[in-house]
Amino acid sequence: MLRYTLKRLISLLISLMVASVVIFMVIEVAPGDPASFMLGVNAQEDTLVALRAELGLDVPKVQRYFNWVSGMLVGDFGTSYTYRTPVSQMIADRLWVSLPLALYALALSTLIAFPAGIYAAARRGKPGDLTVMGATQLGIAVPNFWFAMMLVLIFAINLRWFNAGGFAGWENGLWTGLHSLTLPAIALALPQAAILARVMRSSLLDILGEDFMRTARAKGVSRRQALWRHGVRNALIPVLTIIGLQFSFLLAGSIIIEKVFYLPGLGRLVFQAISARDLIVVESVVMLLVFAVITVNFLVDLAYAAVDPRLRSRT
């Protein structure tokens, strides 16, 4: 187990290193000099030079890369070109919206998908199964931002149960914060739930065909007990992989939903930073998201290896 962990850890570090180089290179080729972007077209040459020096843009690219990476290692993400505030502070502020939103959506998605997938698998081929499968086909095909607009139309504009957009902030209490994240979370969760329910169903169907399920039934375990004690538990492995992937998707992929609901999250931060050529913010947020994805995958792999020794030998 230790050998496996070390091996995976080294591969994790290499991935992060390569990712940081790729991100840095891609963003450096972006046209537009941040200094002249900030000062406008009429800026004097000497002010431009001074600003470039202040932003650390006058040193060679290789050195800038190392400054950036070494800063991140100690939690210093640099200073935003446009807002002149520490990037780490900006990211932290936005994470307070994006992270709870991702977790909220993930919880909703799991709550819907588990019962739906298990129910469909247990009633394979019957009308109940066909209904659930039809609903998931629809769920996968619906663009989440369109679904979000429909939710706003029904629940915010017509019924007035929720606000159409904006974030109330956590300082007004947990309930107020959650309330303003509810529609976005539902919009994000439903398409994800449709995918998750399908994975749950097919994974459970695979397990139900296994010999040990028949043995369990032959031993006199009831259908229901066999399904829950032997079936669902064993079917969880592929389901957990998808949940891990969905979490990272939800963290980064809510950009469009944040736009629909005018939420001040990470996605909007990247979006604004790109259009303002605030490259340092873009680099750092993208790196953070890649870090989150790679780390979540790493943890999921480790969790598997811990429960299933067979997976340790696989590279």
Add this chain to the structure above:
Amino acid sequence: MSRNLILGALLSSLVLLAALLSFFWTPYDYAALDIPNKLQPPSIQHWFGTDHFGRDMFSMIMIGARTSIAVALVAVGIGMTLGIPLGLMAAARKGTWLDEVIMRGNDLVFAFPSLVIAILITAILGAGAINAIIAIGIFNIPVFARITRGAALSLWEREFILAARVSGKGAARISAEHILPNVANLLIVQGTIQFSLGILAEAGLSYVGLGAQPPTPSWGRMLADAQTMVSFAPHLALIPGLAIIVTVMGLNLLGDGLRDWLDPRIRVARA
């Protein structure tokens, strides 16, 4: 043939036909403004109603189908032309550094948040249909590379490949002549799925203003325009949304149906 296949083929060809027809005929000129008749609900004259400039929604949906299909199709093409050879190479050189580099490269692309990168690409290269294609296409490469490699690996163990090697064929020739035809079915099914994902991605990108630029209509931008008017003209949001749903659902059903139809083993297992 299953019901999925028939329904999927029907829905997909309906959208495809609308897109093709739009090259020759649309009920109205999609760009013609007709302010006195703005925001009309669906009627006999305007089947899908009119937008805030009085433009005919039906014509815009037809042209939008063209945009969506073109972007998604070329993106899948990029993914296939680069991903399949990479997957074949990785399988042929299984366990070597080449395989390792290709597969780690794949993992790395998967680790990047696709939407953020798509936004980044369009920010660097400028917004437009071509750059949306590149952004979506890049994320199709590892999908095809991985699925090709996985299927090819098990084929390399088979006797008929051994026979081909004994007869003196090299790895590249075996990959092209024996492996590729045997994984083609799988790739067609995956291609259909990626096509539908491409339609969704294009809609998302053009919704945030990074897809095809005005005046070319696209479903995503029609939705973005509709957002502020949804309370008094809901058809503006309903119709492009339904167009996306019908297309994506049609392609997904087609993919599912093709998989069952092309792979007799699955059919037996299901019976």
